[in-house]
Amino acid sequence: MLSPVLFDPQTLGSIAELVHNAYMGIKATIESINRMQADGIIGKYAIGGAVGATFYLEPAATLDVDVFVIVPTKAGGLLLSLSPIYDYLKAQGATIEDEHIVIGGWPVQFLPASDDLELEALAQAVATTIEDVGTWVMTAEHLAAIALRTGRSKDHNRILQFLEQGAVDRKKLSLIIDRHNLAGKWKQFEHRFLEGMHG
Amino acid sequence: MDKSKMRARLASLSFSEKIKILEKLRERDRTIAASGLRKKTKPAGTDKTDRLAEG
Numbered sequence: 001m002l003s004p005v006l007f008d009p010q011t012l013g014s015i016a017e018l019v020h021n022a023y024m025g026i027k028a029t030i031e032s033i034n035r036m037q038a039d040g041i042i043g044k045y046a047i048g049g050a051v052g053a054t055f056y057l058e059p060a061a062t063l064d065v066d067v068f069v070i071v072p073t074k075a076g077g078l079l080l081s082l083s084p085i086y087d088y089l090k091a092q093g094a095t096i097e098d099e100h101i102v103i104g105g106w107p108v109q110f111l112p113a114s115d116d117l118e119l120e121a122l123a124q125a126v127a128t129t130i131e132d133v134g135t136w137v138m139t140a141e142h143l144a145a146i147a148l149r150t151g152r153s154k155d156h157n158r159i160l161q162f163l164e165q166g167a168v169d170r171k172k173l174s175l176i177i178d179r180h181n182l183a184g185k186w187k188q189f190e191h192r193f194l195e196g197m198h199g
Numbered sequence: 200m201d202k203s204k205m206r207a208r209l210a211s212l213s214f215s216e217k218i219k220i221l222e223k224l225r226e227r228d229r230t231i232a233a234s235g236l237r238k239k240t241k242p243a244g245t246d247k248t249d250r251l252a253e254g
Binding site for chain 2: 055056063129131165167
């Protein structure tokens with residue numbers, strides 16, 4: 001069974017130490033994104049990927065933050081462009097690293113919601129807080145469905161974690177899979193990873 | 200504490216607490232990368248997926 005190693009408490013210290021000794025914050029990253037939203041550069045957003053999954057699962061190492069966004073288009077325009085986001089954040093001191101923009105010390109990848117699955121995931125995102133800063137995280141079922149569609153090894157690992165830890169509502173996930181034409185990918189995933197598993 | 204209990208305990212933490220752990224994990228990853236230790240054990244071009252699986 002694929003299962004990412006979480007961390008070794010002997011080298012990282014106790015959970016309490018880990019919680020209280022972090023050196024820089026995603027909190028600052030989220031504050032910048034919230035300001036950008038308040039200034040009208042982006043519409044609704046939600047955290048996805050590994051950081052989003054952390055809302056439901058145990059923390060697992062990741063190098064970046066995936067943020068799905070609604071990007072306002074100009075009247076009559078159809079093309080989604082990330083330029084307004086990059087221009088805004090660069091003016092605030094953020095730097096570009098490949099496909100990421102580094103905000104508050106964290107590389108962030110902005111992903112414009114571009115299809116029904118992603119738009120639905122944004123619409124149904126869960127409001128939460130990081131310390132006292134408000135933010136949104138995709139539902140576990142949408143995170144799993146997007147991971148299924150993306151289909152890399154690490155995405156399959158994440159789906160397995162969701163299933164093994166009972167973090168997804170299987171009925172809701174099944175409805176999302178059907179609604180967004182992912183039944184074929186789910187069958188392949190089941191065949192490869194779940195056959196022979198109980199429950 | 201066995202692994203499944205540890206995982207369950209970590210999963211039950213608040214999002215804020217889990218984010219701080221995630222930041223600590225990243226700090227460790229960066230420290231290891233800066234030390235050059237990873238180059239001795241992993242070939243060039245190793246991607247993020249490999250590193251995640253490696254833990």
